[in-house]
Amino acid sequence: MSVLEVDDVSIHFGGIKALQNISLRAGEWEIVGIIGPNGAGKTTLFNCITGFYTPSAGRVRYRGKDITRLPVHRRTALGLGRTFQNVGLVKNATVLDNLLTAQHLQVGYEPVTGILGSPATFAEEKRLRDRAHQILELLQLEYVARERVTDLPYGVLKRVELAAVLATDPDLLLLDEPGSGLGPEEAEGLGDTLLTLRKEFGLTIVMIDHHVPLVTRVSDYVYCLNFGEVLAEGRPDAVRSHPEVVLAYLGDDTESEVPV
Amino acid sequence: MTSADDDTLVLPVVPPAALEEAPAEPEWRPAAHDEDDFHPGPVGRVARRVCWVLLAWSVVLVPANLLSPLSLDQTTVTHLTEAVIFAIIGLSLNVLIGYAGQISLGHQAFVGIGAFTTAYLVTEQQLDFFFALLVAAVFGGLQAAILGAVSLRVTGLYFALVTLAYGAFAEQTVFGIESLTRGEAGMTLTRPSFFASEERYYLLCLGFLVLVVWLDWRLTRSTAGRALAALRENPRVASSYGINVKAYMMVAFVVAGVFAGLGGGLFAARQSVIVPTSFGFTLGLTFVLMTVVGGLRNRTGVIIGAAFFALLGSGELVHWLHLDGFFAETIGLPVQFVPLVVGPILLLLTITLHPGGIGQQVAPIQGWLAGRRLDRHAGKVREVEVSDVRA
Numbered sequence: 001m002s003v004l005e006v007d008d009v010s011i012h013f014g015g016i017k018a019l020q021n022i023s024l025r026a027g028e029w030e031i032v033g034i035i036g037p038n039g040a041g042k043t044t045l046f047n048c049i050t051g052f053y054t055p056s057a058g059r060v061r062y063r064g065k066d067i068t069r070l071p072v073h074r075r076t077a078l079g080l081g082r083t084f085q086n087v088g089l090v091k092n093a094t095v096l097d098n099l100l101t102a103q104h105l106q107v108g109y110e111p112v113t114g115i116l117g118s119p120a121t122f123a124e125e126k127r128l129r130d131r132a133h134q135i136l137e138l139l140q141l142e143y144v145a146r147e148r149v150t151d152l153p154y155g156v157l158k159r160v161e162l163a164a165v166l167a168t169d170p171d172l173l174l175l176d177e178p179g180s181g182l183g184p185e186e187a188e189g190l191g192d193t194l195l196t197l198r199k200e201f202g203l204t205i206v207m208i209d210h211h212v213p214l215v216t217r218v219s220d221y222v223y224c225l226n227f228g229e230v231l232a233e234g235r236p237d238a239v240r241s242h243p244e245v246v247l248a249y250l251g252d253d254t255e256s257e258v259p260v
Numbered sequence: 261m262t263s264a265d266d267d268t269l270v271l272p273v274v275p276p277a278a279l280e281e282a283p284a285e286p287e288w289r290p291a292a293h294d295e296d297d298f299h300p301g302p303v304g305r306v307a308r309r310v311c312w313v314l315l316a317w318s319v320v321l322v323p324a325n326l327l328s329p330l331s332l333d334q335t336t337v338t339h340l341t342e343a344v345i346f347a348i349i350g351l352s353l354n355v356l357i358g359y360a361g362q363i364s365l366g367h368q369a370f371v372g373i374g375a376f377t378t379a380y381l382v383t384e385q386q387l388d389f390f391f392a393l394l395v396a397a398v399f400g401g402l403q404a405a406i407l408g409a410v411s412l413r414v415t416g417l418y419f420a421l422v423t424l425a426y427g428a429f430a431e432q433t434v435f436g437i438e439s440l441t442r443g444e445a446g447m448t449l450t451r452p453s454f455f456a457s458e459e460r461y462y463l464l465c466l467g468f469l470v471l472v473v474w475l476d477w478r479l480t481r482s483t484a485g486r487a488l489a490a491l492r493e494n495p496r497v498a499s500s501y502g503i504n505v506k507a508y509m510m511v512a513f514v515v516a517g518v519f520a521g522l523g524g525g526l527f528a529a530r531q532s533v534i535v536p537t538s539f540g541f542t543l544g545l546t547f548v549l550m551t552v553v554g555g556l557r558n559r560t561g562v563i564i565g566a567a568f569f570a571l572l573g574s575g576e577l578v579h580w581l582h583l584d585g586f587f588a589e590t591i592g593l594p595v596q597f598v599p600l601v602v603g604p605i606l607l608l609l610t611i612t613l614h615p616g617g618i619g620q621q622v623a624p625i626q627g628w629l630a631g632r633r634l635d636r637h638a639g640k641v642r643e644v645e646v647s648d649v650r651a
Contacts, residue, residue, distance in 0.1 A: 050500065076502035088497040090490045101486040105502040111511060114482025115475055121482055168502055 001064050002027050003172050003204040009048055009058030018044045019055070019228045024206075026172070026221075029198060031205045033219035033236065035212060037248055040225040042208045043085055046176055049206075050082045051075050062172065077105055081170025085177050085208075087157045088164075089149045095160050096145045099132035102167035106131075132167060138200075139163045139193070154181050166197070172204045173197075179211040187214045194218050216240055224248070298633050308629055315629075320466065324459040337458040338530065339574040343567035344465040345526045348472050350551050350566030351559065352519030355476070357548070358556035359485065360512035361492035362411055363420045366427030367547045370517055372435055372539035374400045374524020379447040379534060380440055389452045393525040400521020401514045408513030412506050427544050435536035446535040449528050465526050469563075472519055476559060484511050542600060546573060549603035553610050554618050558639070560626055561619020568618070572599045616640065 006024040010017065019041045026032045034042050047053040049060055051072040060068045067075055082088075089098050107114075108124045136142045139159055144152060152160065158178060165173065178194075179187045191214050197203055209215050215222060216236040224232045224245045232242040239245055300308060322328045323340040332340075349371055356364050364370075374396040381392035407426060411419050435441050455461045479485045487508045490498035495505050528534050546569055554565020571577040575595035578584055587593045593601065610617045616639055623639025632638075 052496065071504075072496075072499035073502050073504045076500060082500055084497070084500075088494070088500060090493050090497060092493060093486075093489060097486065097489075101490050101498075101503075102501045104483060104487060107483040109483070111482070111484040111487075111508075114484055115479045115515065117474060117478035117482075121478070125482065164501075168500075 002061075003030075003063055004049065004206065005059075005061040005064075006045070006049065007059045007061070009045070009055045009060065011044060011048060011053055011055045017228055019048065021058070022225070022228070022230055024223055024230075026204050026206050029202065029204055030220045031194065031198060031207065031218050033215035033222040034206065034208045034225060035210070035215055035222060035239075035245075036225035036231070041228040042225055043176055044228075045225070046082065046174055046208065049174060050080055076168055076170075079169070079171030080174065081165040081168045081172070082174040083158075083161045083165050083176055083178060085180070087154070087161055089157065089161055091149045094146055094148055095136070095141065095152070095163075096129070096132055098149060098160065098164050099135060099167045100128055102164040103128050103131065104168075106169060135163050135166050139166075155186065158182070162193075166201065170201075170203065172206070175205065175207040175209075177209055178207060179209045179214050182211070184213070187211050190214065191218045212240065300631055305631075308631060311629060320463070323462050326459075334458050336576060337462055339571060339576040341458065341462045341465050341530050342527075342574055343570040344462065344469050345523050345530060346547075346550065346566040346570035347469055347563040348465075348523035348526065349520060349547055350554060350562040351472050351476050352516045352523060353547050353551040354554075354556060354559075354562045355479070355512055355516040355519065357551060358562075359480075359488040359492065360509055360516075362415070362509075362512075363548070364407075364423040364516075365420050365541075365544055365548060366407075366423035366425075366430070367520060368539040368541070368544035369427045369430035369434075370400055370404060370520035371524040371527060371543075371547075372430060372536075373403050374521035375528035375531075375534050375539070376435060376441050376447070376524075377521070378525035379449045379528045382449050382529075383447060389455075389529065393522060396525035397518045397521040400517040400519075400524065402517070404513040404517025404520070405510060407517075408510045411513070412509060424541075427539075427541060431536055431539055431541075435539060441536065444535060446533040447528075448533050449531075451529050461530065465530075468522060468526060472522070473559060473563075475515075475519075479515060480557075484508065488512055546599050546603065549599065549607055552617065553603065553606045555610075555616045555620055558616060558619025558623075560622055561617050564618045564622065569599050569603065572602060 002025045004024070004026040006022055009019055009022045011019045022041075022045055024032070024034075024045070034045070036042055044053065048055045051067070051070055051074075054069060058068075059066055062075070062078055062080065065078070067078065070078075090101060093101065107128065109118070109121050114121045133142065133145065136145055139162060141156070141159055141163055144156060144160065149157065149160065158181065162175075162178065175194075179190055182190060194205060194207075195218060198205060207215070207219075219236050222233065222236045222239040223230055224239050224242070226244075226248045231248055232239050232245050234242075317327070322330060323332065323337055325331055325337070349367070352370070353364065353367050356362050356367075377396040377399045378389075378392045381387045381395055382389055407423065410422055414422060436443055438445075441447060450456075451461060455464050487498065487503045488511070490501060491503060491505045491508055498508075499505050531538065550565045550569035551562055552565075553569075554563070555561030568577070573596055575584070575598075578587055578595055578598060584595070587595060587598060614620050616623070620639050624634055624636050627638045628634045
């Protein structure tokens with residue numbers, strides 16, 4: 001059974017057809033890449049999968065369960081974790097606090113017991129902190145644990161965000177441009193991280209990225225979106241050399257020489 | 261030069277050569293947290309201990325006229341009791357404005373419901389005072405939950421407007437139901453005999469303040485507080501962390517309502533008589549002013565701010581500073597309106613210069629008392645967060 005199935009999803013904003021009949025599939029332990037020019041509808045598709053938008057038509061299924069109309073927080077409870085294009089973190093909190101907040105669904109006491117301050121909550125808080133530190137160590141972020149998010153540079157934030165989403169204990173990771181702002185070497189490192197995470201946590205990953213070498217290296221399957229439609233799909237190398245994809249990226253200029 | 265077999269195309273990436281030439285960015289390092297290793301020396305420890313004892317003495321014993329050379333008169337003690345009750349109300353409002361980011365201009369109604377519930381149960385039904393307080397807290401929570409349900413539909417400026425209307429509605433209609441509140445005639449409430457003396461009642465209120473501070477502290481340090489911080493700043497991120505934004509907004513309202521109901525009950529037993537007009541808009545405005553000037557999300561600041569405004573409103577502070585004549589005769593300003601003149605000025609200063617309010621001012625001292633180095637920049641808040649005013 002596929003972990004994620006998107007069936008013929010369309011969404012309109014007024015007269016604008018942002019997505020048209022998009023179908024996408026991600027199998028267990030697969031890394032699926034989504035590429036496409038700006039405005040192709042990649043993030044909109046993510047918003048439909050994670051529940052910020054409700055599609056005008058079509059279905060989204062997670063492990064066979066229809067989640068098309070489920071609120072965002074319920075999808076997180078099912079095991080969907082997502083990162084945001086412009087860094088989704090609580091900016092005025094510290095990195096550690098963000099990881100604690102992200103463990104919201106793993107908290108082993110009721111909110112009311114927490115407010116009353118029963119002794120059990122103190123022990124549970126310690127467990128949550130320990131787990132947060134473990135995740136930070138795994139991503140080599142321990143050195144920023146006590147920093148406020150606003151004080152950190154972009155590159156570090158991208159990793160902190162990844163740590164936070166891992167703290168939600170996801171099963172399916174949806175990464176919106178994890179490689180943005182990274183140089184080629186850092187992107188290489190990110191690719192290794194993703195492959196390790198998949199192995200360690202048994203994750204299925206769907207990622208949007210413009211960094212084509214990164215996507216081609218780690219993905220098992222790639223979709224290319226353009227103008228809200230799937231332009232091409234298949235093995236990374238096949239998609240990369242697909243004439244329509246080349247056209248979408250380079251424009252309609254047959255004379256152009258392709259930089260290598 | 262595109263040959264026929266050149267279909268293994270690589271999409272445009274920046275040639276690596278160009279990147280190698282770019283100067284390497286200096287590696288970012290976190291600021292040092294040297295306070296971790298700081299332990300005060302023997303002199304520092306003694307100095308801190310002396311300050312703690314003095315603080316406890318002046319807050320607990322002096323107002324209760326125990327082991328104190330001052331022997332305050334009954335009216336002064338009553339006013340100090342009011343300061344403690346205002347602190348409870350301030351912490352209640354802090355949950356709404358500070359944690360949930362919802363401005364309530366009708367908090368006097370929250371307090372009033374607690375006050376009239378307590379008065380009704382004790383005076384009309386002859387029930388135990390503490391049981392009545394409990395019911396007041398529950399009623400406070402319930403009415404806040406109803407208002408909270410509204411806030412899930414309208415936010416920001418419109419929500420502030422709804423609370424404003426709610427405050428006026430409560431004052432004019434709910435508190436005017438004569439069979440429950442005795443209307444303009446007002447309601448009296450006799451305290452349990454053990455707490456009949458002003459000094460003992462002060463200590464009782466102080467005990468409840470400690471309870472509220474504990475609950476508020478645990479709120480901020482547990483999952484509910486973290487959920488509120490996240491949803492105030494970024495509801496999208498909060499929900500993607502699995503937080504049910506609507507449910508936690510309600511949690512904030514109920515907690516604020518319970519605190520306010522409790523504060524109202526204590527308020528009713530402090531006043532000799534309560535009438536509907538005791539809970540007018542100016543009171544609600546004072547609550548907002550004292551909370552913001554005290555410093556949102558800063559417990560110490562809110563308590564000091566609330567006490568300051570309470571003592572200002574009751575004229576106690578003016579009296580201590582020997583300014584009675586100045587306000588009453590030179591300016592011709594009745595003492596109960598002083599907070600509404602001083603408050604807005606302090607509010608402007610807070611918003612423009614010290615967004616952290618009084619809490620920001622006292623943070624260095626607080627840190628020092630807690631055994632850290634005296635750091636003049638402790639607790640610095642850079643600006644009023646946009647998320648505080650979600651219009």
